[in-house]
Amino acid sequence: MAKLDASxxxxxxxxxxxxxxxxxxxxxxxxxxxxxAGKSVFEEGMEATHFNLLLDxxxxxxxxxxxxxxxxxxxxxxxxxxxxxxxxGRDHFPATALAVTECLVLVWPTALWDTFVERYDGFAxxxxxxxxxxxxxxxxxxxxxxxxxxxxxxxxxxxRLMQEHGLANDAGTQIAFPVTRKVxxxxxxxxxxxxxxxxxxxxxxxxxxxxxxxxxxxxxxxLEQLTHSVH
Amino acid sequence: MAKLDASxxxxxxxxxxxxxxxxxxxxxxxxxxxxxAGKSVFEEGMEATHFNLLLDxxxxxxxxxxxxxxxxxxxxxxxxxxxxxxxxGRDHFPATALAVTECLVLVWPTALWDTFVERYDGFAxxxxxxxxxxxxxxxxxxxxxxxxxxxxxxxxxxxRLMQEHGLANDAGTQIAFPVTRKVxxxxxxxxxxxxxxxxxxxxxxxxxxxxxxxxxxxxxxxLEQLTHSVH
DNA sequence: CGTGCCTTTGAGAAATATCAAAGCCTGTGG
DNA sequence: CCACAGGCTTTGATATTTCTCAAAGGCACG
Numbered sequence: 410m411a412k413l414d415a416s417x418x419x420x421x422x423x424x425x426x427x428x429x430x431x432x433x434x435x436x437x438x439x440x441x442x443x444x445x446a447g448k449s450v451f452e453e454g455m456e457a458t459h460f461n462l463l464l465d466x467x468x469x470x471x472x473x474x475x476x477x478x479x480x481x482x483x484x485x486x487x488x489x490x491x492x493x494x495x496x497x498g499r500d501h502f503p504a505t506a507l508a509v510t511e512c513l514v515l516v517w518p519t520a521l522w523d524t525f526v527e528r529y530d531g532f533a534x535x536x537x538x539x540x541x542x543x544x545x546x547x548x549x550x551x552x553x554x555x556x557x558x559x560x561x562x563x564x565x566x567x568x569r570l571m572q573e574h575g576l577a578n579d580a581g582t583q584i585a586f587p588v589t590r591k592v593x594x595x596x597x598x599x600x601x602x603x604x605x606x607x608x609x610x611x612x613x614x615x616x617x618x619x620x621x622x623x624x625x626x627x628x629x630x631x632l633e634q635l636t637h638s639v640h
Numbered sequence: 641m642a643k644l645d646a647s648x649x650x651x652x653x654x655x656x657x658x659x660x661x662x663x664x665x666x667x668x669x670x671x672x673x674x675x676x677a678g679k680s681v682f683e684e685g686m687e688a689t690h691f692n693l694l695l696d697x698x699x700x701x702x703x704x705x706x707x708x709x710x711x712x713x714x715x716x717x718x719x720x721x722x723x724x725x726x727x728x729g730r731d732h733f734p735a736t737a738l739a740v741t742e743c744l745v746l747v748w749p750t751a752l753w754d755t756f757v758e759r760y761d762g763f764a765x766x767x768x769x770x771x772x773x774x775x776x777x778x779x780x781x782x783x784x785x786x787x788x789x790x791x792x793x794x795x796x797x798x799x800r801l802m803q804e805h806g807l808a809n810d811a812g813t814q815i816a817f818p819v820t821r822k823v824x825x826x827x828x829x830x831x832x833x834x835x836x837x838x839x840x841x842x843x844x845x846x847x848x849x850x851x852x853x854x855x856x857x858x859x860x861x862x863l864e865q866l867t868h869s870v871h
Numbered sequence: 872c873g874t875g876c877c878t879t880t881g882a883g884a885a886a887t888a889t890c891a892a893a894g895c896c897t898g899t900g901g
Numbered sequence: 902c903c904a905c906a907g908g909c910t911t912t913g914a915t916a917t918t919t920c921t922c923a924a925a926g927g928c929a930c931g
Binding site: 820821822832833836837839840852853 | 876877878879880
Binding site: 472 | 703705713772775782783788
């Protein structure tokens with residue numbers, strides 16, 4: 410395998426405070442994996458032998474309930490650490506990570522976690538910030554599921570995808586990877602039929618535009634308004 | 641204030657691996673707070689100037705959504721660390737902690753967090769285990785809210801209260817603090833009316849017994865069955 | 872011993888799922 | 902280059918769950 414170039418780690422928060430030598434060190438300890446779209450990076454229940462950083466692509470984190478229904482926890486944008494079970498004192502992955510587009514992932518053995526925390530300034534802080542953010546997102550998710558209607562949850566889910574994974578174009582902001590009605594229903598605890606009806610309505614109202622797995626938000630302000638309940 | 645006795649820390653996971661001298665050290669740095677039932681230990685949004693350990697009593701963690709609806713995140717049993725925003729790189733509390741019975745709480749300034757992590761073996765591991773467990777519970781919560789019906793969620797909520805806060809008696813297992821229909825509805829994203837109807841039915845079926853804020857589980861096995869969807 | 876929660880229950884409304892069916896893209900293999 | 906299979910989407914009709922509204926009775930604490 411060709412030696413990786415330290416510039417790969419530029420602008421990545423966990424290694425922000427490292428100098429070039431340290432970055433090379435970190436990279437020399439890493440392995441790069443290319444994951445084709447649709448394949449998993451790791452699966453729920455697997456032993457967490459490695460931790461990961463997403464260099465490129467988009468990863469979907471999902472779990473199955475005992476009845477086999479899928480629930481999508483979150484989507485990870487490029488540049489983030491993920492599968493860091495170790496930061497939570499876990500030795501098995503609590504969820505499955507799926508490459509939703511082709512992905513490039515840096516991978517280190519979990520055994521190096523403590524070394525990284527100790528040796529590299531800012532690494533631990535960034536890792537716990539990621540955990541903190543995820544916890545906070547989960548909390549919000551719980552609040553939404555507990556108190557809001559499907560329409561509001563779907564609007565919020567699409568807004569989040571837009572904010573985290575959006576590509577601005579002339580007409581609006583397009584979500585960077587294919588998203589089906591089914592996926593949105595699994596993100597919101599709903600059904601693909603209800604999501605389809607909502608999107609059809611919003612399309613008529615020129616709030617979003619979508620064709621075959623591509624969703625583009627035309628009017629984020631109105632979508633944001635839809636996330637608030639009217640009562 | 642009288643000097644605290646080091647035996648207070650016996651059998652508390654975060655300080656399990658400490659010797660008597662270290663325990664005294666830890667206690668000398670602590671303050672004890674007594675919180676009357678119904679008062680808050682800290683409030684959502686407050687700066688996290690301290691972290692806490694619940695010596696005695698039961699704490700309810702809750703948030704308000706923008707519409708002012710309450711959502712109960714979890715209940716904390718005696719012996720656990722809580723309000724450890726620092727472990728997640730947060731400097732403000734993400735939720736309110738309410739004493740649901742009279743509570744005794746050990747309190748340390750957040751500034752000591754790093755010292756504890758560094759100096760006391762097992763403290764960091766225990767702290768991150770607590771975080772890991774909470775994250776895992778939150779994940780389960782999300783799955784339930786997304787895929788299960790109210791009946792199943794309520795059954796699960798009561799089972800959890802029983803497991804974490806139950807006092808076995810001759811007839812069954814009683815939840816150690818008062819719980820109203822409203823509280824259960826706020827734990828499950830439901831309404832007090834629906835919860836009342838469910839509990840009435842279960843009372844007729846001899847699965848639970850309840851009178852005025854006291855709930856006692858008579859048949860945990862049947863309650864467990866109710867958490868599974870029938871399809 | 873009354874006032875303020877707490878609980879129960881009914882009736883009707885609303886949100887959302889389920890069932891059903893048809894049409895539509897798109898990538899693939901011949 | 903075309904046709905087709907398989908997944909994706911739409912929409913209607915109906916069923917179900919759960920909430921909302923309403924009212925009355927009960928318990929406990931001050």
